[in-house]
Amino acid sequence: MILATEVLIMTDAARNLIKTRTLSQLNSIIQTGAQYGMHTMDKSIKRLYDEGGITKETVMEYSKRI
Known part of the structure; x- marks a missing residue:
């Protein structure tokens, strides 16, 4: 499980x-x-993606502005 926060x-x-x-x-x-x-949820999601914790598909599903 990966946790993104705002x-x-x-x-x-x-x-x-x-x-x-x-x-x-x-x-x-x-x-x-x-x-x-x-920090915003989007910033948290981007950080997780940049660190390899989540996929691009996950970013697209949960992010509002990335």
């Missing part, structure tokens, strides 16, 4: 988006939040 750290920016129900912008917060340990 991580959102509750920064002030993320908290504000959640409070105002502007959830469509959360992905942008995750993409720019690497310094806080955040």
Whole structure:
């Protein structure tokens, strides 16, 4: 079994988006939040593919933007 993850750290920016129900912008917060340990599911899937853990077919099945 291979695990792909998406991580959102509750920064002030993320908290504000959640409070105002502007959830469509959360992905942008995750993409720019690497310094806080955040990463998107697509980034996790790409890393797994680059490391040889999953096939291209698996990437195409589960990734939104790769």
